[in-house]
Each structure stands twice: as structure tokens, then as C-alpha cells.
Amino acid sequence: MTEEEQTKLLKAIYQFNHKWYYKNWIQYILLVILSCIPLGAILVIPIIFFKWRYYKKHISSIVPPEHLQIVLSPHKIESPAISPIDTTPTEITDVTPSTKTEKNITDIIANKASDAIPNKISEAMPQENSSDIQYDINENNEATSPTVSTSKADPISDYWNYWYNSDKNDINTRIERAKWISPNAIIMKQDMCLIQGTASTPYEVTLSNCTCPDFQRRKYTDYNYPCKHMCRLAMEKNMIPNTAYTPEEITNAEIELLEMEAEEERILSQYKLTDDKISELINIINEPNLLPIEDKNPDSMYSTAFDRKTDRHMEKLDNLLEKLEQQHDSKKLLPIIEKLQSELVSFKKLFYEYGHDGANEYDCLYSAAFTTTKEDIERILREDFPQTCREYYEELAYLEKLKKDKKIILNAIGSDSIPQATVVNEHFPDCKSYARSLCKDLEKEGKIIRVKENNRYVLSRVYK
Known part of the structure; x- marks a missing residue:
């Protein structure tokens, strides 16, 4: 042309x-x-x-x-x-x-x-893959958390420096957990390792990836910080400080944990009910066989007034179960469970008064009411009741100790003023902060007067 x-x-x-x-x-x-x-x-x-x-x-x-x-x-x-x-x-x-x-x-x-x-x-650029890191850019043109990519632009160290120096507690939690991985569970290779976890097969771990569910769930998100297995490998590679516990320390910690669990079980055992007692209380819940009564118009079941009645019954049942959960006295368990039985029977009668239509409605919606309530009661008696009793009696003991220690402070003051430091150092040398808080409580209760003189508090007793 x-x-x-x-x-x-x-x-x-x-x-x-x-x-x-x-x-x-x-x-x-x-x-x-x-x-x-x-x-x-x-x-x-x-x-x-x-x-x-x-x-x-x-x-x-x-x-x-x-x-x-x-x-x-x-x-x-x-x-x-x-x-x-x-x-x-x-x-x-x-x-x-x-x-x-x-x-x-x-x-x-x-x-x-x-x-x-x-x-x-672009044709001259190498096409081989490598497990490196890239940074995502958000809508404000700000760099977000790095993600694993196949680029050679950023090394793996950038990924670890970013997360290790971040102020997010999630990575710190993983590092702390990594310390407890036993060296016996690690098989080191060239650039990766195998770590035996809770799964049947060991996890394949590199500095940029791990096959554990924790990391796979977060891998392609903004929270792709290393998991505990990756942190453990980083410790072995000296990318982060190697503060892992030795096998002896891990064994001693496991023994201490077992001792604590045994002590916890021993304390709770004194509040547990026997199996016979639990069976006796559970058997109170028994569904009666009722016959439908053609006493009321079935159409009224679909009214607002009927819905309010059913809501009141359900609310009473929930309140009784909540009261049973908070109960610490074994003698008061029986009356609560008897009220539950009575409320369940009344709830069933409410439907059966409307004849076969009401009976069918109850069997369709609430046929498992007695069974479900019985299961809830058993759970409360076996698990919640011992723990509630323990917390209650520990609270009682703590309040009794407070009352006793406050009396010691009042007796130490006497009729004359005395420096607060003298009372604290003499009667509470191992728990001085606790003693000072008791003095503040006594001042709030109006039993003593605290006056600051020459950078120290002086205590005076108030007589009524």
C-alpha cells in the first residue's frame, strides 16, 4: 500500500x-x-x-x-x-x-x-515455579497480608518476617503451641518435614504450606498466618527463635496436667450424686397415657389465646430447668423435678382437651417432650450439679476467709491509729496487695478511716 x-x-x-x-x-x-x-x-x-x-x-x-x-x-x-x-x-x-x-x-x-x-x-522470563510470597493490594492501595504464590519476587523470609513481627495474637498462639510438639513426632527432610498430629497420617509441612486442617482453612484468606506445625519447622530452620520444650519438659507438663485433672476429679467427686440417686430422680419424669376429650372446639387451637397458653407452659419448663442447673442443695432437687413432671402433664392435657385433633397436634409437635426433659435432667445431675456445688462452697469459703482477714485488720488497729504498712507487713507478709484491698473495702464499709500522711496511709478504727 x-x-x-x-x-x-x-x-x-x-x-x-x-x-x-x-x-x-x-x-x-x-x-x-x-x-x-x-x-x-x-x-x-x-x-x-x-x-x-x-x-x-x-x-x-x-x-x-x-x-x-x-x-x-x-x-x-x-x-x-x-x-x-x-x-x-x-x-x-x-x-x-x-x-x-x-x-x-x-x-x-x-x-x-x-x-x-x-x-x-515476558517470553524471556523463566517459567519455573517456586513457593514464594506475594502481597495483595486492597481497594485503598494498601498492602495486605502476604499470600503464597509462584513468584520469585519475594522470598519466604518476607512472609515470616511479616507475621512474626505483626501484632496479631493468632501467630503468637501458634508459636506457643508449636513449643509443645515433641521432637519424637517430627521427621525432618531437606526442605520440609512430617509431623504426626491427631490425624492417622502425618502432616506434610513446609515453610509456606501445611496439610493440616487449620492452615488449609485459612490458606487463601487474609489470615493465612502459619500454623503451629509450620512454626515448629521454622524453629528447626532457625527462622524464628527455637524455644521448643524438650521431651523431658513436655513429659513433666503432661504429668502435671494429669495430676491437676485427678485433683479436679477428686474435688468434684465429693459433690457427685450416686447412680441410684440419679435414676430415682430421673424416673419421676413419666409420660401418662391420656385419652382425647371432646370438650372444646378444635378450631380454637389456632387462636392467639391458645398460643399464649402454650408459650406460658414452655416458659415455665425452661425456668424450672434453669433453676435446676443453678441448684447446689441435693435436698431441693426433688421438688423441682416434681414441678417439671406436673408441668409436662398439664401441657399434654392442654392439647388432649381438644379431642383427636389436639392429640394429633401434640403427637406431631411435642411427642418427645418427656424424653427430652429426662435427658436434660440427667445431664444436669451428672455434669452441672457437681460443678455448681463446688463453685458455691468455694465462694462460701472465700467469703468466710474475707470476713476473718478483715477482723484481723480491725483488731490490729485497736483504739489508736496505725500505719497501714505496719498492719500489712505484720499480718499479711505474703499477700500485701490482698491486704491493701481489704483495707479499701473496710473504708468503703465505714469501719475504718484511711488518711494519707507523708506519702503513707494511716488507719483509724471507727466505733459506732
Whole structure:
């Protein structure tokens, strides 16, 4: 194609696109309005047809026939299709545009030609994969937490430096847990290790990935901090301080934990009920066999008043179960369970008074009411009752100790004023903070007066 033909082609592309798509927007608005008028749509079709013929004829007079398809259907022509046009920078600059608009067209064609040039830089980049780290950018153009990628731009150390120096407690918790992984559970390899966890097969651990459920659940989120197995491997690789416990320390801690659990069980055992006592209390809950009574209109079951009655019964049952959970006196268990039985029977009778319809409604919705309540009572008696008793009696003992220690402070003050430090150091040498808090409580109760003299408190007793 000669320079003259190339210039004509550029002008034709510009004129066609500019006239057809931009300058005639007023005509298109008129065509839309015309199409809304009755029988106007019939006129719109020939107008568009002849307008298209006009532009096609106009372009045919300018563009050579072999290049006409490029102008009429530019969206169907891919970028390599315009490769016959010589678009090197020297030849494009030789085409001297007469206007500023034609200069912009030259730039556009040059850009299109540059898109067709193969990206030698990207082809020259290595394609091998490596487990490195990349940082995500949020909508505020701020770097978020790093994620594992296949880029060589950022090393693994950046990932660990980011999380290890972060102020998030989650990574600190994982590091603390990693200290308790026994060396006997670790099989070290070159760049990874196998750690035996709770699963039957060991976890495959690297510095950027772990097959444990904890890390797999967070791997592609903003909370992809290392799991405890990765932290343990990082300790072995000296990427973070190796503060792991020795096997002897882990064994001693396990023994201490077992001793604490045994002591806890010993304390709770003195408050536990016997199996016979629990069976006796549970058997109080017994579902009676009732016969439907055709006493009330079944249609009234679907009224608001009936719904309020059922809600009151359910609320009473919940309150009784909650009261049973908070009970610490074994002698008061029986009356509460008897009330539960009575409430369950009344609830069932409420439905059976409406005949077979009411009985069917109860059997459909609340047939497991007695069984469920019995299971709840057994759970409360076996688990909650011993713990509630322990907390109650420990609270009693603590209150008794407070009362005794406060009396010691009052007796130490006597009728004369005395420095608070003297009372604390003499009677509570091992728990001075506790003694000072007792003095504050006595002041609030109005039993003593605390006056600050020369940077120290002096205590005086108040007699009533």
C-alpha cells in the first residue's frame, strides 16, 4: 500500500467512526422518538438502511476495495490482520497529518501495531515455579497480608518476617503451641518435614504450606498466618527463635496436667450424686397415657389465646430447668423435678382437651417432650450439679476467709491509729496487695478511716 492509500485509509477510518458513532447522536435521538410514534417504526428501518448505504458508498470512493472490509467491520479484524500496513515508527512519522485529529489517529494505529509485536521480555522470563510470597493490594492501595504464590519476587523470609513481627495474637498462639510438639513426632527432610498430629497420617509441612486442617482453612484468606506445625519447622530452620520444650519438659507438663485433672476429679467427686440417686430422680419424669376429650372446639387451637397458653407452659419448663442447673442443695432437687413432671402433664392435657385433633397436634409437635426433659435432667445431675456445688462452697469459703482477714485488720488497729504498712507487713507478709484491698473495702464499709500522711496511709478504727 502506498503512502497516499495509507493516508486515505486512515482518513476513512476516522471519518467513518467519527460520523457514524459520534456526530449523529442527535439523529439517533430523533429516530428513537420517531419509532415511538404509531407507524413510525416502519419509517425507521429504511432510513437506517439508506444511511448505511450512503456511508458505504462514501467510503468506497475513498478506500481501495481490497481494504474496504477493514473499515466497514473493524471489530471483526484481529490485530495481526493489519500487519500488511507498514507501521514502523519511521514510516508513521513520514505520514504528515494536516490536523491534530489525524495525528491522534496515527498514534492509535502505532499503538495497535505495537500490540501485535511479541512480548520478548515476558517470553524471556523463566517459567519455573517456586513457593514464594506475594502481597495483595486492597481497594485503598494498601498492602495486605502476604499470600503464597509462584513468584520469585519475594522470598519466604518476607512472609515470616511479616507475621512474626505483626501484632496479631493468632501467630503468637501458634508459636506457643508449636513449643509443645515433641521432637519424637517430627521427621525432618531437606526442605520440609512430617509431623504426626491427631490425624492417622502425618502432616506434610513446609515453610509456606501445611496439610493440616487449620492452615488449609485459612490458606487463601487474609489470615493465612502459619500454623503451629509450620512454626515448629521454622524453629528447626532457625527462622524464628527455637524455644521448643524438650521431651523431658513436655513429659513433666503432661504429668502435671494429669495430676491437676485427678485433683479436679477428686474435688468434684465429693459433690457427685450416686447412680441410684440419679435414676430415682430421673424416673419421676413419666409420660401418662391420656385419652382425647371432646370438650372444646378444635378450631380454637389456632387462636392467639391458645398460643399464649402454650408459650406460658414452655416458659415455665425452661425456668424450672434453669433453676435446676443453678441448684447446689441435693435436698431441693426433688421438688423441682416434681414441678417439671406436673408441668409436662398439664401441657399434654392442654392439647388432649381438644379431642383427636389436639392429640394429633401434640403427637406431631411435642411427642418427645418427656424424653427430652429426662435427658436434660440427667445431664444436669451428672455434669452441672457437681460443678455448681463446688463453685458455691468455694465462694462460701472465700467469703468466710474475707470476713476473718478483715477482723484481723480491725483488731490490729485497736483504739489508736496505725500505719497501714505496719498492719500489712505484720499480718499479711505474703499477700500485701490482698491486704491493701481489704483495707479499701473496710473504708468503703465505714469501719475504718484511711488518711494519707507523708506519702503513707494511716488507719483509724471507727466505733459506732
